[in-house]
Every structure is written in structure tokens, then in C-alpha cells.
Amino acid sequence: MKKLTLCLAVSLALTGLSACQTQSSPEAMASNVSAAVKQDQNQAFSSFSQSFIDSLWQVAPTWALYNGFHQYDAKLLVPDATSRTTTLNFIQQQRAKMASFDFAALTAANLIDYRLIENVLGSMEWEIKRFKSWQWDPSSYNVAGGFAQIINEDFAPLEQRLRSVLGRLENVPAYYRAAQQNIDNPTLEHTELAIMQNQGAFSVLSDELLAKVNASGLNADEKALFKQRMDKAVAAIEGHIQFLKQLEQQLKQEGSRSFRIGEVLYEEKFAFDIQAGMSAKVLYEKALADKARVQGEMAKITDKLWGKYFQEPKPQDEKKAIRQLIDKLSARHVKREDFVDEVRAQIPELVKFVNQHELVTLDPKKPLVVRETPEYMRGFAGASISAPGPYEKGSRPL
Template identity: 65%
Template structure:
């Protein structure tokens, strides 16, 4: 009902504004005069809309990833001039928003204001203080934008290929600027850059050249493609060679540490997580939760030990848990069927969610399980690539990395980690009703700000929350083995926070990290080694899972108590997701303000 009143109020405001232009202002009825609050709210909507438009003009590639096609053929060159241009943009936008009287805004608008303010401050901090553009060579890779144009069917192929041709023009300048920007990098990000830039040739490939040759483009366009394509390939190869020389130098003479330290960590945590607590406070909370979850796992282990193991249970709880998990983990899919098994489980999850009426799923929004593209590999084994709010009907890709590049030993370790039970939990997290579902809802949010500038802790936290929620609702038939493996998975989420803070702030070394993950979180060696690698390549992001999960779960439990018998789980889920990907503390404010 409240939403229905707003258009009428706006219409009355417009009518009042027109009337106020009459020279005889004394004849205007009070009901016709525009409300100052409504005028401020309208002005704010115009300001945010203009901000988004200006941002896309500044960064057409960012727009492209969100499904907004402003200038797909333009590849920004990451040089000092572009950074200065961005800082100038930030200063002008901050000045505009500083003039807003937030007291006149609706609660929803106040949250949009905070999100934009945080985004601008974060952008400035990234350039002027954090300076990852200097020490993270993996920031530079042209493949993503080209892949977005080539693989997404948002326009006729010839039109998209024309954008590819235009975009190819700046590839040589792009890598020249990258090399000029890189200074005192880490060895780890340099090695990642080499691997991922080699993966760029899975996009700028012979298949692309064949598409152009067979297209309806003119002979002149095709010739231009060939010229620019060859120059782009040459530039990428030269950059890979440059990086390889840099890698050798860093190995010989030493490199910058990947650890960012407490001061930078806390600032990045505040910008990225927006949790209302410090990184250190979250770390301490995670340590307490680790002990609680381990106690739950010990109870289940004692309950089902004799079902699987004939020898007496060890008095050491962690040793007993580890031994039982090792036995259970032998039940897993064959390595060659890993991707196909993921694909097979998706309809089963859809059926369960629909039968239990946990949340409304939109069958018109495609979810495509695919092998992770080469240019995206080396960071995570599974991920979601979702369309932005401007292309709501586009494919959402569930990227699953096949195991064909692993040794037999590494593959077996990986499969034991993603065993029969945990693979199901993974698919809940990444797909149904986790990331895929949340991002579909986010695109439908009436607030474009909340959809576009999503909070990672809310996004990851939702995916983690759904894992427990699905088991609570009977997924897995309350099988103790499923709950044991869920707790193992959840313990990994908790230890992600402990690991990230300990590595980046407390100086944790690799063996200590492996001990934490293998002996405290009961992970397989391959998974632990992969997580160590990930923790050296990212900062703060690993804490987002636990932070968001705790906030969402605690909010649900609070509302269950307050609403009693009136609490409806599906209603909670759909209302929670209706606000886009805003930080949980803001979603809580919206859900409890009425």
C-alpha cells in the first residue's frame, strides 16, 4: 500500500510545482504545493541516476559487466591519466552528495546514500592509499571484457564483433600502461598474472577469428580485425614475457610481501564488509564459533562412529572427527564426472526448494553449468558469473573447474574434500538457493544502487546461510553424516576468517595455515593448499562468508522470536532479498523499520 501512494504524491508534487509558477501564488491550495521532503527525495533520485550514468561514462567496462552497453568498443587504458580522471570524478561526486540533506530522505534512500558514499571513498582509497594497481599485476587482463561481448547474446553477432574490433585497438596501449604502473609487486600476484594472461588466448582465439571470417562484416572490417587482432596477440605475448622476466627478478632479488598489515587491513575491511565491527572483533568471534562447531561435530562422531569403524573411538575428539571424516570422504564422484555431477544435482535442488516452498524461483532465468574459462582459473574451483540488472534475462554461469589438470594424487584429495555430501552443500551455496538465486533477486530490486554496488558480505553470507537453512528444512533427510559434513564445511567458513586475519595481520606462515585448515577444520591437503594460495592473493574477502552468514542467521532468529507463529520462512527470504545486495545491517534496518 505504501508503494501505491508514492506515485500519487509525486504527481501531486509535480502539479504543485506547475501551479507555483503562476504569478498569483496566493491562489495555490496547500495540497497543491510541493512537499519539501518529496522535492528532496525526487532530487536525490535524479542525483543517483545521474551518478550511475556518469560512472558508466567513466568506466564503460564496468558498465559492460553489469549489462549496460554504454561504449562496449572502448577499452580503458589504465595509466596515470585515467587514475587522475577517476579521482577528479570522485571529488566532484562527493561534493554533490555532501550537499544532500539526508534527514529528508526515506530510509531506503538513506541506505543508497551510504552505499554510494562508501563506494566513492573506497575508490579513492584504492587509488591513493592501497595502490593495488602498483603491486598486483594480476589486475591487468583484457580477456574479461572481450569474453563478455563474445559470449553474451545481448545484440546481433555482427554488432558485437564490431565492438570487439573497436576494443582491440587499445590492447597494446593497455599493456604498455600496465607495465608502466606495476612497481614493486608481489611474486604471488605476478605469477597469477602470467597464468591468467595466458588464459586470455582462450578468448582471443582462432575460434574468434573464424567467427569474424564467417560473419556479415564488411571486408574492410574483417581486414581491420586481422590487423588489430595480430597486434593484440603480440602485445599479450610480450606482456607475458615481461612478467616472466619480472618473476625471475623477484625470485632472485626478493619481492614485496603479500601481507598488507593491520592498518590497511582494517580500512579495507571497513570498506568491503560494512559489518559494524572491526576485522579484529570478527576474528575473535570466529575463534569462539570454531570451538562451538567442533563440539557439535564431536557429538555426531560419537553417535555414528560404530556404524563405520570397528576400533574404539579415540579419546581425543579432533582425532576421532578426523578419522571418521577420512572414512566418509572416500564416497565421492569419479574425477571425469565431476562437472557433470554438479550439472545433474541442480534440478534436484530446484525440486526441493519448490516442494518446501522456501523461496520462489524464476524458471525463466537460465543457470548454465560450464567449465571455468581458462582466463578465470587459478583462484577458485567454483564460482558464479551473473548478468547485471540491465540484462536480467542473460545467462548466469556456474563455473566449475574440471580436474583434468591435476595429478592423480591431487585430484583424489580434491574429490575427498568435495565428497558425496559436501558437493551437495557446494551446489546449494553456489546455485540453488545460494548465489544464483540471490543475484536473480538482486537484479529485480527497485533500487538500482543496491543491485549494482552489492556488498560482498551480504552476497556470500546469503549463500552460506542457505546451506544451514536447507539442512534445517530437511535436505539430506536429517542424515547425521550430512550434518557432520555440513559442520565441516561451516567450520571452513569460520576458519576462513581466522586464516585471512592471521595471514594478513598476524604473520601466519604456510605451515601454520595448513595446520589450522587440516587439523582444526579437517580439510584435505589439496583444499588447504588452495586456500593458502587464495589467502595470499586476496585480502578481507575470505571474511565475508562468515560475517554475512552470522548477521543473516541472527536476524532471522530475532524475527522468529518477535513474530512468533506469524513468522513465515519464505516471506522472510523474499523480503530479505528484495532489497538488492545491500549490507545486512542496512537490510535489517529496512526489515525492522515498519
């Protein structure tokens, strides 16, 4: 109805104009109508996309926090049925708004944004209704990351950030009660990871944090409330870890579901997460072809270097020869305890190489910072990167 009213209004305006300009052709009129409609649609979509982001951060405040949007830092969402219903209602409302837009009228940039929003909404709904990792993945429940982000990032005065932590602490007990109610038929691997990472939460909610609070400009009532809420939060985390440990023993004795999600779910997840324009299977086949090509190049290099490192004849099996050469070249490596320091030492060399070859533009005011992975994030990966959110222009990647 809105589109029809707009078209009629534009048509009437152009009809009046044509009475004064008799040389205007129907083709020109149609073109003008089309341009006006496109302008209206794109202006409306720009307003919608901004309102969508604003609304998204309200239903996903921790996601907002990780993106550097700090308006809702004090809000820790309790992951219960009510919050899932709220999210699903949000999805339905946003889709209803999107239905009013005409694809043909949107600019290429707005059409891309439309598809991105469409994908986000689809992914959120799929996660809740279909994938349901909120049931079988206990490692998805951990409050430490949000607290660490607020405490460690210098995006606002300390007292402002501590008040956000104070507000966020209030819902920690309810958060873990909801988590325990949600967990159903979990995998053993994710349960073990959850135990490990939740134990790391105590490195964030620590005596050091309380000392920082006591030395801050918070008033006496705020400091007392902070201590009270933090004690309850720590107790809730301890209780949750005990819950997970009992669950772990039960899963070891009785068996657990596989952590593998299967081809069908993987393809669905791949489509939402990667948006590669091809299926996971097609990409896998492409990767196999690339692997064969790269191994062919490695075989050539191995052939050239073999005599430099070995006295014995090169094995006929090219893959075995490649492996022997890699093992030889890897024999001299940094000790485990010196790994982080060695990475720190190599950063200046890597920066110099990138700058010399003009690979990417590096801002000298925002150098990379190397640190040990926080305990609440540790798992089985050797290293990772924590990039600042798009709202945090002054922050540096870790």
C-alpha cells in the same frame, strides 16, 4: 544558498496562504515547510543518483560491461595516470554534488543510496591513493574477461557485438604498456597468477573468433581491420607474458614483498568491501565463537556415527575424531576428470530440494549453467559463480 532560497520561497507562499486561512497555526506551517523541503530534496537526490550511475559507467566502462550495461562496450580504458586522474576528478565532482543534500530530509531508501554511493566513491579513491593494488598486483591486468563477456553473451546481434570487440581491440597494446609502467614491487603470487590467466586470453582472442568474424555480416574493411587489431592485441599479450615471466624470475631470485596486506589495510578494505557494521576483528571473533559451537555439534554427530563406520575406540580428542569421520565419509568421491559432469548431474537434485523446501524462488526459464572455468579466470579456487549483471534480465547465471 540553494536551500535558503527554497526555504524563503516556501515560507512566502505559506504566508500568503495563511492570510486567507487565518486558522492555520505556526506548527502547521512549519510542518508544511518541512514536507516541501523533504520532497524537493528527495526529488533532487533521485535525479542525482541516476546521473551518478550514468557518469560512473563512463569512467568505468568495463565495470559497466560486467553489470550488463553495454553502451560503452567498445571502450577499453587504458589504466594509466591520466585515467586515474580522471577517476579522482569524478570522485571530487560527485562529492561536491552530494554535499548539497540534507540527511534529515532524505527518505530511508534515499539515505541508504546516499551511503552506498558515498562508500563507492570512498573505495575508488582508497584503491587509487592508499591500497595501490594497481602497482603490486599484476593479475589485475587482463583484457580477456571483457572480450569474453561481449563474445559469449547473446545480449545483442552478433555483428553489433563484434563491432564492440573491434573498438575494444584498439587499446589493447596501450593497455599493456600502461600495465608494465604501473607494476612496481609486486608480489610473486600475483605475478604467477597473472602469467597463468593472461595465457588464458588466447582462448578468447583465437582463430575461432576470427572464423566467426569472417562468417559474419561485417564488411570487408571491418574484417580486415579486425584481423589487424587482433594480431596487435595478441602480440601485446604475448609481450606482456614475457615481461611477467622475466619479472617472476627476478622476484624468485631477489625476493618479493608479501602478499599479506597487514591488519591496518585489511580493516580499511573490509570496511569498504563488506560494510558489516563491525570491524573485521570483531567479525573474526564472532566466527571463532560460531566455529566452536559448530564443532560441538559435529562432535555430537561423530559420537553417534562412530560405531557405524569404525571398529576401534573413538579418539579422546574430539577434533581428531571429527577429522577421521570426515576422511572416512570423503573416501568415496568423484574423480577429478569427472568433477564437472558430476556437478551438472547434481543440479536437478539441488533444484528439486530448494523448491520442495521453498528456500528461494528459482526461475525455471533461467536454469543454472555449469561449465569449466575459462582459462583466463583460472587460479586456485575449486569453483565460482558468474551471475548476470543487473541490466541483463534475460541472462542466466553460470
